[in-house]
Amino acid sequence: MSLDELRRRTSEKWRRYPPDVLPLWVAEMDVPLAEPVVRALTEAITLGDTGYPTGTGYAEALAEFAAERWDWAPRIAHTALVPDVMMGVVEMLKLVTGYGDAVVINPPVYPPFYQFLTSLDRRIVEAPLDHRHRLDPDALDRAFASAVAGGRRAAYLLCSPHNPTGTVHTRAELTTVTELAERHGARVVVDEIHAPLVYGGASFVPYLSLPGAGRGLALHSASKAWNLAGLKAAVAVAGPDAAADLARMPPEVADGPSHLGVIAHTAALRHGGAWLDNLLTGLDDNRRLLGELLARRLPQVRYRSPEGTYLAWLDCRALDLPGDPAEAFLERGRVALVPGPDFGTGGAGHVRLNLATSPELITEAVRRMAEAVR
Numbered sequence: 001m002s003l004d005e006l007r008r009r010t011s012e013k014w015r016r017y018p019p020d021v022l023p024l025w026v027a028e029m030d031v032p033l034a035e036p037v038v039r040a041l042t043e044a045i046t047l048g049d050t051g052y053p054t055g056t057g058y059a060e061a062l063a064e065f066a067a068e069r070w071d072w073a074p075r076i077a078h079t080a081l082v083p084d085v086m087m088g089v090v091e092m093l094k095l096v097t098g099y100g101d102a103v104v105i106n107p108p109v110y111p112p113f114y115q116f117l118t119s120l121d122r123r124i125v126e127a128p129l130d131h132r133h134r135l136d137p138d139a140l141d142r143a144f145a146s147a148v149a150g151g152r153r154a155a156y157l158l159c160s161p162h163n164p165t166g167t168v169h170t171r172a173e174l175t176t177v178t179e180l181a182e183r184h185g186a187r188v189v190v191d192e193i194h195a196p197l198v199y200g201g202a203s204f205v206p207y208l209s210l211p212g213a214g215r216g217l218a219l220h221s222a223s224k225a226w227n228l229a230g231l232k233a234a235v236a237v238a239g240p241d242a243a244a245d246l247a248r249m250p251p252e253v254a255d256g257p258s259h260l261g262v263i264a265h266t267a268a269l270r271h272g273g274a275w276l277d278n279l280l281t282g283l284d285d286n287r288r289l290l291g292e293l294l295a296r297r298l299p300q301v302r303y304r305s306p307e308g309t310y311l312a313w314l315d316c317r318a319l320d321l322p323g324d325p326a327e328a329f330l331e332r333g334r335v336a337l338v339p340g341p342d343f344g345t346g347g348a349g350h351v352r353l354n355l356a357t358s359p360e361l362i363t364e365a366v367r368r369m370a371e372a373v374r
Contacts, residue, residue, distance in 0.1 A: 003361065006030050011230065017336050022365050025336045027163075029227040029310065029356035031279065036271035037226060037264050044263050053081060053259040059235050061269035062220055068273075069196070072209040078238040080246055083256030085193045085234045086112050088219040089157065090120060091253050092236060095245045096187040096217070097122060097155045102147035104156040104186065106135060108313070108343035108350065110163045117157070123147075125154075128345050133165035133304060133313070135173050137180065144184035154186045160207060161194040164313045164343055164352040166306020168202040171210070178212035187242075188216040193234075194309045196225035196276055199284050202307035214241035222265035224309075225279075226272055227356075233261035283310050286355045290362055297370040310356035316340075317349035319373050326351045333372030335365045 007014055013028040044050065059079040067073040082088035093103060102123040105113050117124050127143035130136040140156075147154035158177065161168045169177075181188050190207040198204045208218050221234035234257070238246035268276075287305050290312055294301050302315035314337075316325035326339035329351065340350030355362065 001030055001032060001358070017330075021330065021334045021336050022361060022368065023336045024354045024357065024361070024365055025338045025352070027224060027311065027354060027356075028229060029279075029354075030358060030361070031227060031356065034226055034268060034272040034275035036267045036275070037228070040263050040267035041231075041260060044260060049259070049263070051259055052255060053233070053257050053262040058233065058262050058266045058269075059237075061266045062235050062237075065196075065269040065273075066206065066220075070204055070206050070209070072206045074208065074237045075240075078240065078243045078246065080236045080249055081254045081257050081262070082219070082234050082236045083253070084223065084232045085191055085219045085221050086116055087253075087256065088234050088236045089189060089191060090116055091249055092189045092217045092219070092246075093117075093120060093122065093155055093157070095248055096189070097153050101152050102154045104140070104143045104147050104154065105344075106159065106162070107345040108164060108340065108347040109159055110191070111338075111342040111344075113157055113159070114344060122155075126345050129162070129165065129167070133162070133167045135169060135177065137176050140177070140180050141184075144180055144186050147186060148184050154184070156181055156186050156188045158188060158190045158207070160190050160192055161198060161204065161308035163194065163309055164311050164338070164350075165304070166309045166311055166313065168198050168204060168307040171203075171205045174205055174207055174210055175212070177207075178210055178216075182212060182215075188213070190216060190218040192218050193221050193224050195220065196222075197280070197283070197310060198308040199280065199287070199306075204308065208237060208239045214239040217242050217246065222268040222272075225276055226265070226268040228261065228264050228268065231258055231261035231264045233257040233265050283355055286310075286357075286359060286362055287312065289359055290353070290355060290366070293363060293366040297366050298373070306355075310354060312353040312355055314351050314353055315349065316351060321373065325349065329369050329372050331372075333368035335368050335372070 063073045127139040300318040338352040340347035
């Protein structure tokens with residue numbers, strides 16, 4: 001899509017900053033909607049089918065997609081509709097922890113993890129990623145021990161694939177998570193919203209597909225992969241030993257998803273596979289292009305190409321800027337990125353860049369960024 005077309009959009013990405021700013025910050029994609037989604041929404045609106053959601057169609061579509069892509073099919077009886085992934089996380093954590101209990105997270109990590117956990121009155125215990133942006137078993141072991149100290153309940157909120165680093169956790173890493181969590185008695189809640197967005201060379205492993213993960217809870221949504229953030233809906237999935245917990249979720253939670261969101265997400269999962277594959281090809285090209293541009297124009301910036309998501313985590317500490325790099329890129333280069341400190345420990349001196357745009361805009365953004373720090 002052209003820049004002029006994109007600027008006609010009224011979502012937050014295109015309205016927060018003045019028109020001279022290139023917005024490569026929030027996780028919205030600069031792509032047209034998948035045709036099956038457009039068709040399903042158009043039919044629903046034409047019918048006036050804009051009421052409340054019901055049924056298991058979304059969960060069934062997710063199970064079909066997961067079976068085809070990941071060789072895993074969640075049991076429909078162990079699923080529930082939730083308003084979106086983060087509200088689903090909140091409801092799952094309410095089921096397995098109480099006020100003042102601890103939740104372990106892996107910074108630098110998606111900023112709403114901090115915001116929602118604070119609002120929930122949960123104690124945050126950090127187990128930072130290692131220098132390769134991977135899970136650190138020793139840090140997790142220490143964090144779990146701290147979280148359950150005194151006999152308190154505790155949970156582990158895992159981002160898989162990881163936002164902002166784009167790390168796709170391996171089967172071995174996730175197996176270690178199951179072992180550590182069981183050893184310490186911590187419950188695992190996994191945000192798997194970026195699961196469909198994984199590139200060649202890595203493989204997404206659903207947490208609940210692992211032996212030993214039966215007490216886990218996972219959240220899935222078509223939101224990120226098909227650019228449906230404005231059409232709210234998600235599916236909570238329980239492992240076999242957590243089904244009774246999920247059954248205790250208040251029934252009113254299921255009234256929160258958008259009916260149009262459920263329709264759109266179901267159409268995406270059932271009929272949007274070819275569109276997703278084409279998207280991944282373009283994103284793969286973009287992540288390589290960004291690496292080439294940075295090597296040429298901003299060689300001081302360290303960039304580890306993401307294994308998944310459409311987010312790039314850029315280490316700008318070698319630029320030796322007096323303040324936050326995102327502020328410099330915005331004020332001097334007119335490029336909007338997400339400041340690294342928003343992601344917690346390990347975020348200082350970093351920025352997150354959204355790759356889901358045209359090669360032309362990525363090229364222009366890097367040009368502006370380079371000019372901003374000359």
